[in-house]
Amino acid sequence: MKLNAVHSLGVVTPQRMQFDAPFACASGAQLPGFELVYETYGTLNADKSNAILVCHALSGHHHVAGLSSEDPKSAGWWDTMVGPGKPVDTNKFFVIGVNNLGGCHGSTGPGSHNPASGQPYGSSFPVVTVDDWVASQALLADRLGIRQFAAVMGGSLGGMQAMQWAINFPERVRHVLAIATAPSLTTENIAFNDVARNAILTDPDFHGGDFYQHGVVPTRGLRLARMLGHITYLSDDAMAGKFGRGLRSGDYQYGYGIEFEVESYLRYQGDKFAAYFDANTYLLMTKALDYFDPARLAGGSLRRAFAPVSADFLVVSFSSDWRFSPQRSRQIVQALLHNGRNVSYSEITSTHGHDSFLMENPHYFDVVRSYLNNVAAEGARP
Amino acid sequence: MSRPLSLLAEERPDFAAIARWIPANARVLDLGCGDGSLLRYLKEVRAVRGYGVEISDADIVSCIANGLNVIQNDLESGLADFEDNAFDFVILSQTLQATRHTAQLVREMLRVGQQGIVSFPNFGHWKNRLSILNGRMPISPELPYQWYDTPNVHLCTLHDFEAFCREHRIEILDRRVMGGGREVSVLPNVFGSTAVYRFRRQA
Numbered sequence: 001m002k003l004n005a006v007h008s009l010g011v012v013t014p015q016r017m018q019f020d021a022p023f024a025c026a027s028g029a030q031l032p033g034f035e036l037v038y039e040t041y042g043t044l045n046a047d048k049s050n051a052i053l054v055c056h057a058l059s060g061h062h063h064v065a066g067l068s069s070e071d072p073k074s075a076g077w078w079d080t081m082v083g084p085g086k087p088v089d090t091n092k093f094f095v096i097g098v099n100n101l102g103g104c105h106g107s108t109g110p111g112s113h114n115p116a117s118g119q120p121y122g123s124s125f126p127v128v129t130v131d132d133w134v135a136s137q138a139l140l141a142d143r144l145g146i147r148q149f150a151a152v153m154g155g156s157l158g159g160m161q162a163m164q165w166a167i168n169f170p171e172r173v174r175h176v177l178a179i180a181t182a183p184s185l186t187t188e189n190i191a192f193n194d195v196a197r198n199a200i201l202t203d204p205d206f207h208g209g210d211f212y213q214h215g216v217v218p219t220r221g222l223r224l225a226r227m228l229g230h231i232t233y234l235s236d237d238a239m240a241g242k243f244g245r246g247l248r249s250g251d252y253q254y255g256y257g258i259e260f261e262v263e264s265y266l267r268y269q270g271d272k273f274a275a276y277f278d279a280n281t282y283l284l285m286t287k288a289l290d291y292f293d294p295a296r297l298a299g300g301s302l303r304r305a306f307a308p309v310s311a312d313f314l315v316v317s318f319s320s321d322w323r324f325s326p327q328r329s330r331q332i333v334q335a336l337l338h339n340g341r342n343v344s345y346s347e348i349t350s351t352h353g354h355d356s357f358l359m360e361n362p363h364y365f366d367v368v369r370s371y372l373n374n375v376a377a378e379g380a381r382p
Numbered sequence: 383m384s385r386p387l388s389l390l391a392e393e394r395p396d397f398a399a400i401a402r403w404i405p406a407n408a409r410v411l412d413l414g415c416g417d418g419s420l421l422r423y424l425k426e427v428r429a430v431r432g433y434g435v436e437i438s439d440a441d442i443v444s445c446i447a448n449g450l451n452v453i454q455n456d457l458e459s460g461l462a463d464f465e466d467n468a469f470d471f472v473i474l475s476q477t478l479q480a481t482r483h484t485a486q487l488v489r490e491m492l493r494v495g496q497q498g499i500v501s502f503p504n505f506g507h508w509k510n511r512l513s514i515l516n517g518r519m520p521i522s523p524e525l526p527y528q529w530y531d532t533p534n535v536h537l538c539t540l541h542d543f544e545a546f547c548r549e550h551r552i553e554i555l556d557r558r559v560m561g562g563g564r565e566v567s568v569l570p571n572v573f574g575s576t577a578v579y580r581f582r583r584q585a
Contacts, residue, residue, distance in 0.1 A: 314446070330463060333453060333463055334463050337433070337463060337464060337465070337468065338465060340431070342451050343433075343451055343453070344442075344445070344446050344450075344451055344452050344453070345452075345453045345454055345455075346439075346442050346446075346454045347454050349439070363439050363443070366443045367442065367443055367446060370443050370446040370447040371446050373447065374446075374447070374449045
């Protein structure tokens with residue numbers, strides 16, 4: 001029997017929050033208002049001090065844990081991590097998952113109706129940043145009456161949001177769990193994102209971002225973008241272990257069809273992704289990744305960027321993650337040490353590459369569980 | 383999960399010796415901190431601002447569970463995460479003898495800390511000498527390993543360590559030598575089983 005079945009949250013229903021005030025983006029653009037879709041798990045305590053915000057990565061969304069009310073077969077993307085008795089224990093914490101602004105899972109995004117034009121936003125949807133996400137999440141926290149989070153956590157792009165929270169709202173975050181993340185993308189990472197974006201931008205069905213009106217979807221571009229991304233989220237060892245040089249039909253076909261198992265896998269992943277993900281959201285998420293660089297506004301110094309931070313940190317990296325390497329996590333640790341902050345750092349031995357942060361791994365889960373047990377034992381800070 | 387502090391002090395006489403040197407609220411870095419017992423002890427009795435460095439996965443979880451700051455890293459690859467003079471004290475407790483690049487590590491200790499503290503098993507203890515005289519490598523509570531599976535690649539005596547300090551321009555500020563659970567003052571290099579030193583860079 002799978003552990004998950006025992007400790008499941010059961011069916012979870014997403015909620016919506018409407019914000020009518022104009023929202024100024026970091027880019028200077030303005031949204032007339034917006035809506036966020038979110039899920040919550042567990043119970044908010046009387047002094048509202050036990051909330052944990054889980055920030056999602058590039059292709060994530062608000063459905064973090066439990067089974068979706070819209071599709072009861074669909075477990076949340078971090079269901080192994082979040083739930084009753086799990087490392088992020090919903091018996092102790094009130095956990096919030098939110099689909100980011102610009103997303104394609106219900107929050108206002110490029111596919112949403114633009115009240116000004118009467119059409120989907122499409123190309124007119126502003127490029128949003130990690131700063132914008134944190135600002136919009138803070139508005140949601142205000143509405144939920146949460147003055148201070150026990151923790152803000154996330155992996156990859158989610159970890160970037162968690163760090164930005166600690167920088168922008170030091171008094172509202174007691175702990176940050178920054179997992180498989182980095183203080184900025186490497187040049188190589190930006191290059192990968194550029195190729196992915198180019199695949200979408202050059203798809204004839206993209207129509208400059210306004211494909212909705214044409215009744216088409218830039219599926220080819222989105223597929224390619226996902227296939228490329230997927231390769232980089234794994235490790236050479238993980239792919240070799242899973243597929244090797246395995247051939248689907250047992251022998252070479254001397255053609256360009258799907259022959260190797262890895263080709264079949266990648267195309268399947270690409271197709272699956274392209275069937276539900278929005279191309280504009282993909283562009284926007286990769287751009288938010290590229291732009292994230294808190295040191296930029298602090299004279300190039302991450303140490304100075306982290307000066308306002310008062311939260312305690314748990315930083316976790318994975319040995320085989322070459323997109324967000326342990327070395328990048330160490331830079332976060334160094335900046336926190338420089339500022340005299342409480343910080344623990346663990347490098348998890350794992351073969352699954354960047355995707356490791358989404359995988360069940362007993363030691364990784366012990367690290368998170370041990371850390372959060374102590375968080376649960378303490379109260380709100382003044 | 384963790385033993386009571388009183389028990390810890392009894393089992394590890396070097397803990398109490400180290401604590402006596404450290405003023406309240408000092409900034410302390412404990413290298414090879416294990417499950418964090420010493421840091422926890424120092425936090426309790428001296429309210430230190432402490433960080434540990436440890437390589438073992440299981441110990442990392444123990445430290446985190448004990449509410450300690452711990453950085454997972456291999457000491458042998460240096461202390462690059464830490465800035466010059468970031469700490470008042472850098473401690474290397476019962477680990478010196480197991481380090482490969484010993485001189486480099488001690489140099490690093492005195493880069494990131496004002497003072498260093500090391501404790502190590504005294505290879506010059508009479509029981510060890512006797513064992514060698516009898517033709518066998520010593521095995522004792524302080525040196526519990528067989529010669530073929532010991533992590534202790536750099537064992538030394540009190541005299542060896544003091545000579546090392548002279549050669550590397552390190553000023554020894556204090557020394558405590560323990561044997562049989564109490565302090566040894568007569569012929570420490572013979573009767574001491576564990577030594578604890580406090581030192582700094584020579585001016």
